[in-house]
Amino acid sequence: MNDDCLFCTLYRDGDHVAAGDGFVAIRDINPQAPVHLLVIPEHHIDSLREIAEFSADENKRMLEFIAEVAAREKLTDYRVEVNVGPGAGQTVFHLHWHIKGGWKP
Numbered sequence: 001m002n003d004d005c006l007f008c009t010l011y012r013d014g015d016h017v018a019a020g021d022g023f024v025a026i027r028d029i030n031p032q033a034p035v036h037l038l039v040i041p042e043h044h045i046d047s048l049r050e051i052a053e054f055s056a057d058e059n060k061r062m063l064e065f066i067a068e069v070a071a072r073e074k075l076t077d078y079r080v081e082v083n084v085g086p087g088a089g090q091t092v093f094h095l096h097w098h099i100k101g102g103w104k105p
């Protein structure tokens with residue numbers, strides 16, 4: 001828990017769409033798709049660059065949680081994105097996964 005980190009704070013106190021063991025999903029405040037969720041792990045790392053700090057079990061459970069959240073939101077087709085570094089559009093330096101979907105076929 002990093003008190004200065006927005007997503008550490010939202011992990012603890014945010015309005016969660018779903019919560020699992022060490023992971024939550026929230027709605028993006030500025031959606032870029034009809035459904036735009038963020039999956040946030042409790043374990044703070046600044047970005048995907050530091051993913052070696054996660055155990056194999058954490059990584060497996062994180063990917064499964066992403067798929068579960070998408071299924072719960074009834075997203076059949078969706079996109080999962082991670083921005084790494086400001087040049088790629090990363091603005092919050094706590095690893096998070098964008099789930100975007102809900103487009104009409």
Ligand code: AMP
Binds near residue numbers: 006026
């Ligand atoms: P990124 O640009 O990949 O770092 O993604 C950060 C995302 O967090 C952006 O899509 C923002 O719209 C979103 N965001 C920022 N503040 C909040 C907030 N308080 N609640 C929900 N989403 C937020």
Ligand code: ZN
Binds near residue numbers: 006
């Ligand atoms: Zn954090």
